[in-house]
Amino acid sequence: MSEDFPIESAGSEKAERDESRAFDSVAAERRHLMSLAFRMMGTLADAEDVVQETYVRWYRLDAEEREAIATPAAWLMRVASRISLDMLSSARARRETYVGQWLPEPVPFDLFADAATGPTSSSHIAADPLDRVSLDETVSMALLTVLESMTPAERVTFVLHDVFGVPFGEIAGVVGRSPGAVRQLATSARRHVREKRRAQVSPRQHGEAVRAFRDATVGGNIKELLRVLAPDVELRVDGGGFVNAAPRVIRGEDHVARWLMGVMRKQPALRFERRDTADGLGYMLTDGERRYGMATFDVSAERVTNVWLMLNPLKLTSWSLGQEWSG
Structure with a gap:
């Protein structure tokens, strides 16, 4: 029996190392999730709420449920997007009672510079150059105020697809629409941007x-x-x-x-x-x-x-x- 203890100890240590690596991997997504949630919500405080709730839902899963998730980063992104969709409706109601005018939060242009990389190349997303936006532009007041004029579903679709390169099929599961309907949401969102976008200057x-x-x-x-x-x-x-x-x-x-x-x-x-x-x-x-x-x-x-x-x-x-x- 005494020879069994080192084997059990080694197995336990390996499990702890695996769990630690898994924790570090999930925790490392925080900046990426903040980058996503800020573009969804327009303020750092609301984005923080989205990210916190996303992690709460992850850690509510039992070990077997977490083990069954092939790509935790993608799971976290989907959940954060759903939470943002839900919060956007209540955020609109809160802003109706806001004292004075409500504006998105201005942030330094490089605050999320190394975090807003999507899962796929965005070069194919919008064929029309007038529809394309740079990552810097997506945290600008000019664009954030346009995003405020969109419906929650339009905004979530625009951010996920045109900014983070998420395919329409995956977005459909987030917003509860068919892929075809999601394409229409993206078209409508781009129309908002095009109509309210002035000529670019150097x-x-x-x-x-x-x-x-x-x-x-x-x-x-x-x-x-x-x-x-x-x-x-x-x-x-x-x-x-x-x-x-x-x-x-x-x-x-x-x-x-x-x-x-x-x-x-x-x-x-x-x-x-x-x-x-x-x-x-x-x-x-x-x-x-x-x-x-x-x-x-x-x-x-x-x-x-x-x-x-x-x-x-x-x-x-x-x-x-x-x-x-x-x-």
Whole structure:
């Protein structure tokens, strides 16, 4: 009998090593799941809820059920997608009672840069170049606000297929539709993107327009500010009920310019710190040692067409302080 103990011990140690490797493999998917869930939900807090619930469901499985899953990463992705689909409906209801305007959370363009790789090549996904989006663009305010206009099923389909390269057949099981119906969802989602997408400008053109906006705003030069704003420019401000903010969309160059001039008169100590965003050049607004807000922009034909100003402190946590005030 004594000779049996080393064999049992070795078997036990091997089982523990296998279990540890399995745990590490599943845990390593967390960043990938956050990348997926953020594009689904639009805020880091909601994305974190999705990921947490996904792992809860994994660890509720018994050992035999987990062993039967051939590809845990694919299982986790499917479950996270289903949870996102369910949460998107309740999120819409919550946003109806949100204080003021609700905006997606602005995040650094490289926050998920090495995590948003899909299971297949995305080069075949959209034949029309106008329908294609880059991974950086899918965390931009310009696209995230378009995703907000989609139905939950359209959004989940778009993110899974056009961003992560998941085949329609697999998406069908997530959204509870036939593959043909899922293709229609993808077509509808791309139509949303195409209709609301303005002509692309180069990073240089975007930067020049945004720097001119900053210079005119800081300098109190309303004439120069009017020159850089498009006639149909729109300004959206998300204060989340924590700070005073414009309760509705401000439209038109004159109204936007005067609102901005009013803010600068009330907050003369505001500093503009350069930040690289998925939309291009943006600015962190600081007031001494405090983050005041994050400004991101959409530019078309060398003029600013959209200004998104995030003042809700709960949606500024991914941005650091301390960069120099520069163009």
